[in-house]
Amino acid sequence: MAHTLPGFGIKASFVNIHDLNEVEAAIKENTRAIYIETLGNPNSDIPDIDALAGIAHKHGLPLGGIIVDAGKFDWAVSGKYPAIAAPNPSYHGVSFVNAAGPAAFVTYIRAILLRDTGASIxxxxxxxxxxxxxxxxxxxxxxxxxxxxxxxxLKNHSQVEKVNHPSLPSHPDYFLYQKYFPNGGASIFTFDIKGRKKHIGLLITCKFSHCLQM
Known part of the structure; x- marks a missing residue:
């Protein structure tokens, strides 16, 4: 986002996604979306999706990430999304909001972006x-x-200092994990080991299961 989007004339503002005040303060008149990552890499941190969605919708913005469209966002009311709401000359003046209703955004992605950029498998x-x-x-x-x-x-291993995974009560996003992932999730995590740099190098170069038994 920092290096690719500017080539398309798009500027991204980076914020601490866990600080809701900072997120809202970063919204400008020309802001078009709030983009988040969850579960985060590498510590599987979890943004408060409901709270962020509330901020986004308060300012007439979608909450973005991978395209999962519930069809409930009003793309026309704010006037910020003419590509979706206004008549499209390449489609004989059709407005995707009027023609596709709840499926306006997904239809626009398929009909325009896939057609024009070739981003299809x-x-x-x-x-x-x-x-x-x-x-x-x-x-x-x-x-x-x-x-x-x-x-x-790892949590109970004598050579491990700390494990970072949201399923553990010690993780700062533990309660959000319980809320958003009641059936479990997050296969990425990190952990801190006790010892010196040579022990870290040993862990990197040998089999994981064997190293922890040394």
Whole structure:
């Protein structure tokens, strides 16, 4: 966002997403979206999505990330999104808000952005994606289950100083984790080990399970 978007004439303001006052203070007249990452890499930190959505909608903005559109945002009322709400000359003057209703944004993405930028996957890649989706729920369940076991093991290990995972009460986002991920989640985490730099190097160069037994 810091290096690619400016090439398209877009400037991003970076804020501490956990500081809601800082987030709201960063909103300007030309702000078009609040973009967040959850679960964050590498500590699986969790923004308060409900609170951020409240701030975004208060200022007539969408809360962005991967495209998951519930069809409830009014793209026309603020006047900030003419590409979606105003007549589009490349589609014979159609307004996606009027023509597609709740599906206005997704229709615009498919009809205009995919057409103009070519950001669509190949047929074979689409086939592979569909095959993977069939077992996605099971794989995510196993991710969460295995991560929990590793986190619990590390938490009680004598050579580990601290484990950063939101399933642990010591994590600052523990309560948000309980709220947004009641079935578990977050397979990425970090941990601090006791010892000197040579021990860290040893952990990097040897098998994870063997290192922790040394």
């Amino acid at each position: 190949s047929p074979f890649a689409a086939f592979l994606l569909l095959q993977g989706i069939e077992t996605l729920s099971l794989r995510l369940e196993r991710h969460a289950e295995n991560t929990k076991k590793v986190v619990e093991f």
